Amino acid sequence: MADDRRGGFRNSRGRQRPDVRRDVDRGRSASRPSERRREGDPARRAAYDVLRAVERGAYANLELPKILRNAGLTGRDAGFATELTYGAIRMRGFYDPVIELAAGRPVAQIDPPVLDTLRLGAHQLLGMRVPSHAAASETVALARSVNGTGASGFVNAVLRRVSERTREEWLAEVTAGREPDDALAVEHSHPAWVVRALRSALLGHGATTDERVEGDLVRLLAADNDPPQVSLVARPGLADVDELVEAGAERSPLSPVGARLGSGDPGAIQAVRDTRAAVQDEGSQLLALALAGAEVPSDDPEGEQWLDLCAGPGGKTGLLAVLARQQGALLFANEVSEHRTELVRKTLRAALDDGVEVMIGTGDGRDLGREEPDTYDRVLVDAPCTGLGALRRRPEARWRRTASDVADLTALQRELLRSAVDATRPGGVIGYATCSPHIAETTVVVDDLVRSRDDVVLEDARPLFKDADGRQIDALGNGPSVQLWPHLHGTDAMFFALLRKTS
Numbered sequence: 001m002a003d004d005r006r007g008g009f010r011n012s013r014g015r016q017r018p019d020v021r022r023d024v025d026r027g028r029s030a031s032r033p034s035e036r037r038r039e040g041d042p043a044r045r046a047a048y049d050v051l052r053a054v055e056r057g058a059y060a061n062l063e064l065p066k067i068l069r070n071a072g073l074t075g076r077d078a079g080f081a082t083e084l085t086y087g088a089i090r091m092r093g094f095y096d097p098v099i100e101l102a103a104g105r106p107v108a109q110i111d112p113p114v115l116d117t118l119r120l121g122a123h124q125l126l127g128m129r130v131p132s133h134a135a136a137s138e139t140v141a142l143a144r145s146v147n148g149t150g151a152s153g154f155v156n157a158v159l160r161r162v163s164e165r166t167r168e169e170w171l172a173e174v175t176a177g178r179e180p181d182d183a184l185a186v187e188h189s190h191p192a193w194v195v196r197a198l199r200s201a202l203l204g205h206g207a208t209t210d211e212r213v214e215g216d217l218v219r220l221l222a223a224d225n226d227p228p229q230v231s232l233v234a235r236p237g238l239a240d241v242d243e244l245v246e247a248g249a250e251r252s253p254l255s256p257v258g259a260r261l262g263s264g265d266p267g268a269i270q271a272v273r274d275t276r277a278a279v280q281d282e283g284s285q286l287l288a289l290a291l292a293g294a295e296v297p298s299d300d301p302e303g304e305q306w307l308d309l310c311a312g313p314g315g316k317t318g319l320l321a322v323l324a325r326q327q328g329a330l331l332f333a334n335e336v337s338e339h340r341t342e343l344v345r346k347t348l349r350a351a352l353d354d355g356v357e358v359m360i361g362t363g364d365g366r367d368l369g370r371e372e373p374d375t376y377d378r379v380l381v382d383a384p385c386t387g388l389g390a391l392r393r394r395p396e397a398r399w400r401r402t403a404s405d406v407a408d409l410t411a412l413q414r415e416l417l418r419s420a421v422d423a424t425r426p427g428g429v430i431g432y433a434t435c436s437p438h439i440a441e442t443t444v445v446v447d448d449l450v451r452s453r454d455d456v457v458l459e460d461a462r463p464l465f466k467d468a469d470g471r472q473i474d475a476l477g478n479g480p481s482v483q484l485w486p487h488l489h490g491t492d493a494m495f496f497a498l499l500r501k502t503s
C-alpha cells in the first residue's frame with residue numbers, strides 16, 4: 001500500500017520529466033473520491049506536523065519520533081516520513097528560491113503553514129524519487145486538509161510549476177547571477193555565512209590547500225546534506241562491540257568501541273535499551289578515548305580524578321565513566337542545566353547499576369576552577385558551540401544559528417576553558433572540544449588562552465587518535481590539535497585540543 005500511495009520509486013534511468021500538467025490534473029481528480037486522499041496520507045501529515053513544530057522552536061530529531069509514534073507509523077512509512085521531514089528542512093535554502101519563482105512572490109509573503117506544505121512538495125519533486133503525479137496530488141490533498149481548500153489551489157498551482165523543470169534546471173535558474181558564495185549557499189542549502197566559515201575552517205585546520213579548497217568545500221557541504229549513518233558505542237565493561245555485531249551492526253573501522261547500524265532501529269537493540277551501549281557519533285567516541293589515553297604521570301594511590309565540565313546530556317560522560325573505572329579513576333560529571341543533569345543520570349543508568357562510581361552535579365562550570373583549584377588529573381571541556389560540525393544530524397540548526405551567535409559563544413568557551421585549567425592539577429591534562437570547526441570557536445580560543453597564561457601548553461593530540469586497528473587516523477590536520485570532518489572521516493566535524501598544565 002505504501003508504494004501505491006507514493007506511486008512507486010523512479011527507476012534507475014534517473015529523473016523523470018513527465019507531462020506535468022496531465023499528472024497534476026490526474027492527481028487532482030484522483031483525490032476527489034478518496035476520503036483518505038482528501039485528508040492527505042499519514043506519513044506526509046507527520047512530516048508537516050514536524051515542520052510546524054520546528055517553526056515553533058522544536059528540534060526535528062526529538063519531535064519526529066514522537067509524531068511517528070502517535071501516528072502509528074513504522075517501517076517504510078516511517079522511513080518515508082523521516083526522509084521527507086529532514087530533506088524539506090535541510091534543503092529549504094534551495095527550495096525557497098524555487099518556490100518564490102514558481103509562486104511569483106517572496107516566501108515572506110506566503111503564509112508559513114502553506115510554505116511548509118510547499119517545501120514538502122518541493123522536496124518530493126526535486127529531492128526524492130517520488131513521481132510527480134503522486135508528489136503533487138498527495139501534497140495538494142495534505143494542503144486541503146491542513147491549509148484549507150483555498151490554499152490547496154495555490155499549492156496545486158505552485159507545485160505544477162515546480163514540476164515543470166528538473167532539479168538541475170531549477171538550480172541553474174536560482175543560482176544565475178549570484179555571487180559565488182551565494183550560489184554555493186543556495187545549491188547546498190547552507191546560509192552564506194556558514195559557507196564562508198567552513199571554507200576558512202578547512203584552510204585554517206590544514207584540511208586543504210588554496211588550490212583544492214573549493215572542491216573540498218563542495219564535498220563538505222554535500223556531506224552535511226547526507227543523512228548520517230547510525231553509529232553506536234559499546235561502553236567498555238558494560239557491553240562489547242561483538243554484542244552489537246550480533247544485533248546486526250557492523251564493526252566500526254574508525255572507533256575501537258564503535259559499530260555502525262546500516263538499517264533498523266537502534267532502540268530495538270537490548271544493549272542500547274539498557275544504556276550499556278548508545279547511539280554516539282564516532283568522532284565523539286574518539287575524543288573521549290583520546291582524553292582517557294593521554295599520558296598523565298600520577299603516583300596518587302587513590303587514583304586519578306576526572307572532570308567532565310559540560311556533561312549534558314551525557315554522551316561522552318557515558319564513555320568516560322567506564323574508562324575511568326578501568327583506569328581506577330573517579331569521574332565528576334558537571335552540567336549547568338538541571339534538566340540536562342537528569343539526562344546525564346539516565347545515560348549513566350547501566351554504569352551506576354553496575355557499580356561505576358560517578359559524581360553527578362549541577363553547577364556553572366565557570367565557577368569550578370575557583371571552587372576546586374588544582375584538583376583534577378583529566379578535564380574535558382565539551383563546550384557549548386554553534387554546532388556547525390553536526391549539521392547532518394540537526395536539520396534545522398543551520399537556519400537557527402546566526403553569525404552573531406559566535407561572539408557570545410566564544411566568550412563562554414573562553415571562560416569555561418580558563419576555569420578548566422584552574423581546576424586541573426599541575427601535570428594534568430585538559431581536552432577542549434567543540435562540535436564546530438569554526439576557527440573562532442576552536443584554535444582561536446585555545447591559542448589565546450595559551451598565549452595569555454604561563455602555566456599551560458598545547459600538546460600534539462594527533463597520536464591519541466587511533467582507529468579500530470590501533471593505527472593513527474589520517475587527515476587530522478596540521479596539529480597540534482585535531483579536526484575531524486564528515487567528508488573525510490564520516491564523523492561530525494569535531495575539534496579537540498589537548499592542553500597540559502605545567503605549574
Ligand SMILES: C[S@@+](CC[C@H](N)C(=O)[O-])C[C@H]1O[C@@H](n2cnc3c(N)ncnc32)[C@H](O)[C@@H]1O
Pocket residue numbers: 284309310311312313314315316317334335336337340363364365366382383384385
Ligand atoms: C556540547 S554540549 C555537551 C555534550 C556532552 N559532552 C555530550 O557528549 O553529551 C555543552 C553542554 O554545556 C552545557 N553548559 C552550557 N553552559 C555551561 C556552563 N556555564 N557550565 C557548565 N555547563 C554548561 C550545556 O547545557 C550543554 O549541555
